[in-house]
Amino acid sequence: MTQPHLTLTLGDPAGIGPEIVLKALADERLKDYCQITVIGSRSVLESTYQQLHSLTELVSPDQISIWDVPLSAKDDLKTGMGNAATGKASFAYLNTAIEQTIAGNFDGIVTSPIAKSCWQLAGHDYPGQTEVLAQATDRDQFGMLFVARSPHTGWTLRTLLATTHIPLQQVSQTLTPALMTQKLDLLIETLQENFDIKQPQIAIAGLNPHSGENGQFGTEEQDWLFSWLEQAQTTYPDVKLIGLVPPDTLWVKAGLAWFQDQSQSPIDAYLALYHDQGLIPVKLMAFDQAINTTIGLPFIRTSPDHGTAFDIAGKGIARCDSLKAAIELAAQLTGTKS
Numbered sequence: 001m002t003q004p005h006l007t008l009t010l011g012d013p014a015g016i017g018p019e020i021v022l023k024a025l026a027d028e029r030l031k032d033y034c035q036i037t038v039i040g041s042r043s044v045l046e047s048t049y050q051q052l053h054s055l056t057e058l059v060s061p062d063q064i065s066i067w068d069v070p071l072s073a074k075d076d077l078k079t080g081m082g083n084a085a086t087g088k089a090s091f092a093y094l095n096t097a098i099e100q101t102i103a104g105n106f107d108g109i110v111t112s113p114i115a116k117s118c119w120q121l122a123g124h125d126y127p128g129q130t131e132v133l134a135q136a137t138d139r140d141q142f143g144m145l146f147v148a149r150s151p152h153t154g155w156t157l158r159t160l161l162a163t164t165h166i167p168l169q170q171v172s173q174t175l176t177p178a179l180m181t182q183k184l185d186l187l188i189e190t191l192q193e194n195f196d197i198k199q200p201q202i203a204i205a206g207l208n209p210h211s212g213e214n215g216q217f218g219t220e221e222q223d224w225l226f227s228w229l230e231q232a233q234t235t236y237p238d239v240k241l242i243g244l245v246p247p248d249t250l251w252v253k254a255g256l257a258w259f260q261d262q263s264q265s266p267i268d269a270y271l272a273l274y275h276d277q278g279l280i281p282v283k284l285m286a287f288d289q290a291i292n293t294t295i296g297l298p299f300i301r302t303s304p305d306h307g308t309a310f311d312i313a314g315k316g317i318a319r320c321d322s323l324k325a326a327i328e329l330a331a332q333l334t335g336t337k338s
């Protein structure tokens with residue numbers, strides 16, 4: 001089987017993207033999994049290399065495949081200071097990757113972090129890269145799945161977010177039976193098709209404290225979530241749906257399976273109802289291992305679970321582990337894409 005040819009976008013050029021790209025690609029083992037072409041500014045990679053190669057191990061830009069998307073001469077680039085120019089540049093890197101992947105020149109996309117605020121400054125009103133990818137591929141059913149394999153026990157934590165970049169006060173009104181069904185359908189398809197888990201066990205979080213405590217602390221569970229779950233279990237007799245688990249204890253066994261013994265949790269995936277309900281435990285346990293995987297696209301797209309880290313950009317101390325894990329997962333899943 002030929003190796004997948006992935007494209008890796010540079011992300012916001014003022015963030016840690018250029019540094020972690022050169023750090024990750026310094027690992028020769030990645031060549032065992034895939035070919036990689038970086039899409040971004042060659043000059044930014046060269047200046048990052050000049051600035052940091054004496055502090056940390058980096059691959060030289062002349063040793064890697066780069067699809068150069070130059071910064072415009074007037075772009076004001078200061079490492080650690082995202083702005084409209086860096087937002088414009090990172091938006092262009094992503095769109096070039098999408099165009100070339102749709103054209104069949106790449107098998108999948110790995111995206112380095114962008115700053116949503118810089119996209120806004122550049123006039124691109126998207127909540128993130130996920131929505132750009134979905135719009136460009138005409139997909140209205142897609143999901144944000146975080147995948148992380150424990151370096152302690154080998155157990156894999158998978159967490160799908162039912163809602164993502166919306167204000168907390170909008171979560172309850174955004175959650176509907178149709179949305180939950182859409183996300184659960186995608187999750188089950190992904191577990192069965194891409195992870196070869198034919199009869200998955202999926203835990204679903206409640207929304208309110210203690211899942212509403214019989215309506216005492218909120219009524220969404222009683223009003224519709226419990227009946228939706230019952231219906232969903234009937235729809236999927238081969239899948240074990242567990243819930244609505246009170247969110248404050250939902251992750252306890254995941255923690256034991258992550259740090260102590262994988263048999264502590266038989267759960268193949270967690271369905272969290274909103275961004276931080278799912279990502280606080282993911283990033284607490286697995287910050288350096290977790291991979292953001294967009295499900296529902298016609299091609300594989302992964303991304304590290306962290307952002308542009310403007311506060312440490314240019315210091316040579318950013319870790320590339322999550323990016324490397326994203327590259328490895330993209331290579332692995334490209335082979336299984338149905």
Ligand SMILES: NC(=O)c1ccc[n+]([C@@H]2O[C@H](COP(=O)([O-])OP(=O)(O)OC[C@H]3O[C@@H](n4cnc5c(N)ncnc54)[C@H](O)[C@@H]3O)[C@@H](O)[C@H]2O)c1
Nearest residue numbers: 113114115116117303304305306307308309311312318319
């Ligand atoms: N995948 C993505 O594109 C992605 C993910 C999350 C946040 N963001 C965006 O990034 C910007 C900054 O977000 P934030 O500050 O909330 O989160 P962040 O992940 O950029 O940083 C949070 C903290 O973690 C540290 N950190 C992050 N990545 C690290 C790494 N690889 N190695 C060492 N330390 C690391 C940072 O120094 C910072 O202290 C925002 O605009 C946000 O929207 C993008």
Ligand SMILES: N[C@H](C(=O)O)[C@H](O)COP(=O)(O)O
Nearest residue numbers: 128129130131292303305306
């Ligand atoms: N919510 C993700 C995280 O915290 O890692 C990230 O912001 C996703 O954003 P994109 O849609 O731009 O991948």
